[in-house]
Amino acid sequence: MGLSLGMMTKNDLKLLRQLRAPHGRAKLGLFVAEGMRMCLSLLEAGAVPQKIFVEQRLVALLPAGMPVEVVTPACLQQASGFTTAAGIMGIFSAPPQREFHFEGQFTLALDAIQNPGNLGTLVRAADWFGVRQILCSPDCADLYAPKALQATMGAIANIAVRYEPLLQVLDALPVGFPIVALDMRGESLDSxxxxxxxxxxxxNEGRGLSPELLRRASVAVAIPSVGTPAVDSLNAAVAASIVMAHVRR
Incomplete structure (x- = not known):
């Protein structure tokens, strides 16, 4: 493999620091993935690695021909975006945004989801229920932020994601195309x-959907509770998962 042993260079550390910030990722078209499961999922899906830093004990788990540099655990810990480093860290090229086709597809559209963990969990749930494309409004969290990426558990490798104004997309759809809004004032999901x-x-986790988006919906649905719950709502990712399970059955 042509492995080099030792520490990351100053340029490597500088690049990793840049990629911790959204503007750095956007400017360079790169992102950082940590953990063997995440890196292998990305590689299997055809993601292009620029460099992979890995502990010696994990090298044999990687496909041949990867741009690998073996570094010490202490070095990975210094560069990691998490409290405990996972033993491997890859710098990958961000995939180009591809054109979406809505006919014959079920699409998840997210309006101003702010929590990176929620966004990553929504991607993971979409993958589980066979939803292969996700639209994010421009004010959604950054999918390539460390917490969002980690929450996908590798599912990001199977999902196409685009950031663009949702109203613009909805207004271009054919008349009568099914648009389901998740809203607490909607009719029962059972229907x-x-x-x-x-x-x-x-x-959005706090305010829900904007009135403009609600007006574009064919139907608004709510998830009925059972008994007398102590909470007044469900987490956005949990609620979306329940609806996807219902409509994709």
Whole structure:
């Protein structure tokens, strides 16, 4: 493999610091992934690695021909975005945004999801329920932030994600295309039939969906509670998962 042993260079550390910030990732078109499961999922999906820093004990788990540099655990810990380093860290090229096709597809559309962990969990749930494309409004969290990426558990390798104004996308859809809004004032989810195509709108953790998006929906649905819960709402990722399980059954 042509491995080099030792420490990261000053330029490596400088690049990793740049990639911890959203503007650095956007400017350079790169992101950092940590953990063997995450890195292998990205490699299997065809992601392009620029450099992979790894502990000696994990080298044999990587495919041949990777741009590997073996470094010490202390070096990885210094550069890691987490409290405990995972033994491997890769710098990958961000995939280009591809064009979406909505006919015959079920799409998740996220409005101003702010919590990176929620965003990553939504990607993971979409992958589980066979949803292969996600639209994010421009004010959603950055999917390539460390906490968001980690929360996907590698599912990001299977999902296409685009950031663009949701109203613009919805207004370009054919008349009658199914648009389902997740809203606490909506009708019971039980009344919604399975859908082979459509868009599920999921709103901000605090304020929900904007009125403009709600007006574009074919139907607004709410998840009925059982008994007398102590909470007044569900986490956005949990609620979206329940709806996806219902419509994709």
């Amino acid at each position: 919604l039939p399975p859908l082979s195509q459509g868009i599920l709108l999921v709103g």
